[in-house]
Amino acid sequence: MILSRVVKGVAKKVEQRPAVPPQNLMGLVLTLAKAMIFVYSETLGKWHLWDLSRAILYAIMDKGKKxxxxxxxxxxxxxxxxxxxxLKDLYELKRCLTRTMLFSKKRYHSRLSDAGFVEEDVLLRENCEILVPAFTVVRDRESKCLFVFIRGTQSLxxxxxxxxxxxxxxxxKFICSISHDGEVTRNTISGQAHCGMVAAADWIExxxxxxLLRALRDYPDYKVKIVGHSLGGGTAALLTYRLRETRELSTCxxxxxxxxxxxxxxxxxxGKPFIISVINDSDIVPTLxxxxxxxxxxxxxxxxxxxxxAAHRAITAIESHLPLVSGAKAIANHAVTSGAKRLMKHKKRVHSILHWSQHENIVSSSNSKSSNEDESNFSSDESDYDDDAFDEDDEQVISGEELLKLLEKLELESQDITLNMNVQEKKEATTKEITEENRVVHNEEKVGAISTLDNxxxxxxxxxxxxxxxxxSRSFGNLSSNHNGPDEKHLYLYETPKQLYGKLRLSKGMIFDHMTNKYKKMLHQLIDQLENKHYQYGG
Incomplete structure (x- = not known):
């Protein structure tokens, strides 16, 4: 009990510790602990492992997802x-991406001349550490711009x-206006940001x-532009917010x-006026x-x-009809058994009557004085034969009538029993269904209330x-007919609202669409497409 309290207290202190790049071994341990606590609290600390795997499997197999x-x-x-x-903007975007890819490599020196740079143009180069992505400050004489290229995720x-x-x-704390006396008026906009990227942006700043300030003094007509991909893209945006708080860098x-x-x-x-975010197809990172x-x-x-x-209700509905089948079998068995018993009883009664009739015939024949012995024997044999025949015919007639009456009675009884059973089963099924629906609605309302509180x-x-x-165009599915032709290689460029990226989107190409090479290929294809269209119409 005491140990658990100590552990919870230490974990709480670690969580409250500000995220800064570690300077020593203790700082490294605390930073790792902070990262592990957050990852655990958002995954296995909140959900079961089966919930995570089931969610991923469901998302992959869901054909109706958008x-x-x-x-x-x-x-x-x-x-x-x-x-x-x-086209002009796309040329600039492609140039920025190409140079970001160049300076994301460790051995970029050999390709500087191919990109139009010399060694003196690299003003600062820092390798990655924990909470510090690799970045490079470069001077571009051709475009008269100072670039800060921030690398994406490439290491542990x-x-x-x-x-x-x-x-x-x-x-x-952005700058609203600057008076003639040089007095700066500021305003503040507050929000939330990614903890690790905030720490990285603050360190780079x-x-x-x-x-940057020194370079701007030497080249006052230069502009400042921050460029990044993936982790570097988020850090670049936060760094831009920070740099724009400085008067000389307020236009970056x-x-x-x-x-x-x-x-x-x-x-x-x-950030819309000064930040452009390019997203390719099904890239998952902007929604993560x-x-x-x-x-x-x-x-x-x-x-x-x-x-x-729904499956439980379907099974319950099927099970509610199974007693009717067993009830029908029971009624049939009862009819056969009861009919057999009555037939046996009727047979015994008929045999007793025939036995009494034969006895009366024998007594009357022995008292007769006009018949001889042969005639008496013949009469006796004949009467026995006739009695046997009568016995069979009478037994058949009586059995048929009794059996018809018995079957009619049994049929009426079975109809009454079946009707009662149907009514009872319907009542029970309706009661179960209503109870189940009330329970489901209550659970959903409870889940919704918890979700609302969490949100x-x-x-x-x-x-x-x-x-x-x-x-x-292939990503539109059935909507491709609303666009310019069925060509699957045709690309479109959309300006989209932020709300589209508040929901996690899983798809087959979510990882490959995030690669820089894929971004470069799509930009190149989009530029070629617009150029052909431009030339086609006489541009």
Whole structure:
């Protein structure tokens, strides 16, 4: 008892400890413990292992599920972007992604010249640690821009940063206006953000702000842009919020590819003017958060319970008809047994009457004086023969009449019994069904109430800024007829609302669609498609 209290107290202190990159062995142990406690509390501490595996299996086998690309073709708040002027933006997005892929590699030096850079253009390079993703500060003379490229998840340290996904309070003190005297007016927007990514963004801010300010003094006409993919995308967005609080960096912008769900809805909407998030097809990462996982498992459990209740009601309904079959068999057996008993009784009665008749004939023949012995014998033989014949005919007639009467009586009895049994069974089945439905409704209301209470304390996270979703025409399913032709390779670009990403979406391509190579391929294909369309119409 005392030990459990001590363990709970230590766990609570570890959870309340702020997430910072560990500086020593004790800090490393506490950081690992914090990550493990959060992962356990959101998985096995809340759900059984069977619940997790069943939820995944159900999501994979569910043919009626809807992915984000499918909903893009149905929802009216999804805006298709088909302006030819989008080509310029797509060129810039592809350039940012290509350079992010370059500086995400450990051996990027050999390819600097191919990308148009020299060694002096790399202003800062930091390798990854726990709560510190690898990042690079680069000066691009061609586009007159200072880039901060943040790498996605590629190591165990990055995975631990991802695992610390508890929502924590996050404030953005943005600059409203600057007076002629240089006085800055600020306002604050508050929300929740991914714990590990907040720690990573704060650490990067401390190390790159001075580098950026120095470079801006040397190149005052340069812009600042933060770029990242996956974990790097979420960290880049949070870093942009932090940097824009500095007066000299208040105009910096951000581009993310497949960003993690990292901010609450208020912050995500606030970042629309300066953050662009590109999402490819069925990429799962933008929908992956502690809240979406919890809601996903709860939804599967409710559906599973409803399925079990429906099966139970069906089995109960089938079982309610089984006593009728056994009752019919019992009635038939009773009719046969009763009929046989009555026939045996009737046979005994007939034989006793015949025996008495034969005895009377013998007495009358012995007292007769006019008959000789041969005639008496002949008469006796003949009378015996006639009596036997009479016995058989009488037995057949009587048996037939009695049997018909018996069967009619049994039929009436069986109808009464069956009717009573049907009425009784219907009453019992109706009572069971009503009781079961009341129990199911009560359970669902109870689950709904618990879910509502849980949701009140949850903080859903979403991908940041303005979302541009790349959707292949094959993802529309039956809706492809509403678009430009049945070509499965045709791509569409949609601006989508944040609410689409508050629900976890599982699909076959959810992992492959998250890879940077897939993003690059889809952007290249989308650019070629728009170029062909542009040239086709004489652009």
């Amino acid at each position: 992915t984000v690309p499918m909903e893009c073709g149905e929802r009216s708040d999804c805006l298709q972007l088909k302006d030819p002027d989008m 340290e990055d995975t631990l940063t991802d695992a610390m996904g508890a929502p924590v309070p996050f404030q953005h 401390q190390h790159c702000t001075s580098i 912008t951000c581009v993310t590819f497949g960003p993690a769900a990292c901010v609450s809805l208020e912050l995500a909407e606030f 958060s502690a809240s979406s996982i919890s809601d996903f498992i709860s939804e599967v459990k409710i559906k599973h319970k409803a399925l079990l209740n 009140s304390g949850k903080h859903p996270l979403y991908p940041p800024g303005r979302i541009m979703h790349i959707v292949p």
